Amino acid sequence: QKEVEQDPGPLSVPEGAIVSLNCTYSNSAFQYFMWYRQYSRKGPELLMYTYSSGNKEDGRFTAQVDKSSKYISLFIRDSQPSDSATYLCAMRTAGGTSYGKLTFGQGTILTVHP
Amino acid sequence: NAGVTQTPKFRILKIGQSMTLQCTQDMNHNYMYWYRQDPGMGLKLIYYSVGAGITDKGEVPNGYNVSRSTTEDFPLRLELAAPSQTSVYFCASSLYTTEAFFGQGTRLTVV
Numbered sequence: 001q002k003e004v005e006q007d008p009g010p011l012s013v014p015e016g017a018i019v020s021l022n023c024t025y026s027n028s029a030f031q032y033f034m035w036y037r038q039y040s041r042k043g044p045e046l047l048m049y050t051y052s053s054g055n056k057e058d059g060r061f062t063a064q065v066d067k068s069s070k071y072i073s074l075f076i077r078d079s080q081p082s083d084s085a086t087y088l089c090a091m092r093t094a095g096g097t098s099y100g101k102l103t104f105g106q107g108t109i110l111t112v113h114p
Numbered sequence: 115n116a117g118v119t120q121t122p123k124f125r126i127l128k129i130g131q132s133m134t135l136q137c138t139q140d141m142n143h144n145y146m147y148w149y150r151q152d153p154g155m156g157l158k159l160i161y162y163s164v165g166a167g168i169t170d171k172g173e174v175p176n177g178y179n180v181s182r183s184t185t186e187d188f189p190l191r192l193e194l195a196a197p198s199q200t201s202v203y204f205c206a207s208s209l210y211t212t213e214a215f216f217g218q219g220t221r222l223t224v225v
Contacts, residue, residue, distance in 0.1 A: 006156065032211050043118075043204055043216035044157070088156055092211060100145050100164035101172070102206070102214055106156035 003027050006089055006105030015114050019076040023089035023105045026070065030103075031094040033065050035074045038086045038107070047087070048074065079112045086110070116140050120205050120217035127195040127224045135190040135220050137205030143215075145208045146188040148172075148180065150201040151219075157204065163188055195224045 006023045013019055021035075032051055036044035048063040050056045050072075056063045062075040072091075076083055089105040121136045139146065144165045149157040149172075159172025163182040177199060179191040188207075192199060200223050208214040 008154070034213065041219075043206075043218050045216070046213040049213055090214075094211065101159065101162055101170070102145075102147060102208070103159065104149070104157040109154070 001026055003103050004089065004091060004105040007108060008106045010109040010111065012111045012113065013079055015079060015081060015112055017079050017112070019079050019083070019110060019112075021074040021076075021087050021089075021108050021110070023072050023091075024070055025072075025091055027091075027093070027103075028067075028070065029093040030091040032092045033063070033072050034090040035061075035063055036088045036090060036104075038088060040085075044088055081112050081114055084111045118205055118207055118215050118217040120203075120220050122220060123218065124221045125223070127192075127222065129195060129197065129224060131195050132191070132193050133195065135192070135203055135205075135222075137188045137190070137217060138186050139188075139205075139207040139215070140186065141207060141209070141215065142185060143207035143209045144185065145210065145214075146182065147206040147208075147214065148178070148188070148190045149204045149206065150174065150199075151204060152201050160190065160203075192222075197224050200224045 035048040037047045038044040053067045060077045064073040086107045088107040118139045147162045148160040161180040163169045203220045206214040206216045
């Protein structure tokens with residue numbers, strides 16, 4: 001079983017839609033949760049960063065972490081064509097034998113059409 | 115700040131050849147990573163390092179080697195290149211548990 005599972009999509013939505021992206025994980029030691037956005041032929045860039053459970057909002061983006069269910073989500077409101085990209089979840093532990101290791105999900109390809 | 119710099123950007127290797135992918139960062143980050151990304155796939159961790167002189171294997175280390183003699187540099191060595199190593203390679207760095215910054219990638223083709 002992979003440590004981090006992410007539905008690869010692809011996901012296609014009309015402009016203005018609310019997008020929901022999700023990841024599940026199996027390692028209960030994960031404490032730091034991130035969402036990265038990757039445009040075609042570019043390196044990933046950080047979109048959201050959260051520590052432990054809870055919600056975090058930044059403009060049109062909201063990240064949610066539910067540690068009891070080992071489930072994280074990214075919501076995009078009022079989606080725009082410029083949001084078309086691959087979205088990757090990433091997680092790391094706070095310590096232990098694999099401290100420092102940063103594990104990514106498979107990535108979800110999102111297309112927002114006008 | 116240049117951030118994370120990877121060289122070369124593109125490379126074609128013949129089967130059995132060797133090469134080193136260079137990665138350097140100027141942010142004084144202690145953690146550094148090497149990932150590979152196959153088409154339509156996520157990032158698979160090859161090796162990582164939590165500081166100079168310390169390296170550890172990720173998910174897919176076979177066929178690769180790394181060293182970390184300085185804080186700034188984290189080269190990835192491919193010995194005896196195989197077609198299965200055709201991929202895009204990303205180097206990244208972070209300061210402890212903060213966000214990781216990525217380079218622009220090296221596109222490697224093994225023929």
